[in-house]
Amino acid sequence: MLIAALLPLGLFLFPLWKITLEAPQYPTPLGMYIHINDFSDANPHDIKNINLMNHYVGMKYIPESIPEFKIFPAGILITSLIGLIIAFKGNYKWFLFWFILMVTLSSAGLYDFYLWEHDYGHNLDPKAIMKFTNPDGSQMGFQPPLFGSKDILNFKAHSYPRLGAFFLGLGILTSLIAYFTGKKNIKKV
Template structure:
């Protein structure tokens, strides 16, 4: 049970890495951008891969009528997500410590994991909604109004995961260190449940 509790604590600590590393990364490369522009998505806001990337992406996007990329104050997510992540992380650590002291059973690890998974899925859903809105809610007076071959207006939402061609740009969207650590952390908490249950069975 001690081993499982330690896993739970480590896994929960890894959730807190979201406050240090970006969760997600979107890179935009084009012939005239041999060094691609990039957005790092942190839990509390967006930052350019290079210092002026956000400004430069906004500059390009104005041609197709996209809104400027949100500042932290423009989206409630950048306020709420940090609170949720911090709470869940601390709660996980607390659960781990209590279990270490044999005050809680390993089932609590699973409860935490399920709650975190639900919140995570909601977060990703919200993120994909924002991406879609960002790429499709275009200024009707945009400089360039492009259409698909079927006549529908072209959408510019970057992919949730993987590659997508957006006009002259190749967009790549993948988890960044924070997202990977979050995933590993959650797997550790799930593992801690099984490890903990096994050690309980031995007893």
């Protein structure tokens, strides 16, 4: 359980997610890492260049900072702290509680990420240089996928978790294992 509580801290060392945009004109694809507290370039100036591309279809610039960059790190610190307390004081039932807490919070985080992506991809400048519509006449959105790959005009967008996310996932999984191991040991006794 101790390991479970510590693993999510890997998020402060490694990026959580990566969005990559491929197009023929970009032999080196454009890429952006999402960290727990920051956006960063995969290669120098990538975010600037993503913004430049996106302004043609009226997408907003990727902000320097978002409120989540303050909330998420605090959330991870607090839940890790709770996990540590449980590791030392709590019994195995609490392990399950922490597991459910983490799954809920992570899902909420993903949903928040989805909402941001949706807004980023759909809340377009009405004076956009190029306006695209779907076959049904509705405005075309440019939302990158939450998970997986998707064709968006001339770009192929990939969105996949990175090392930080695996640390978080592994931490959550470890807590579940800790719960079952704890349960088994109790039964034996």
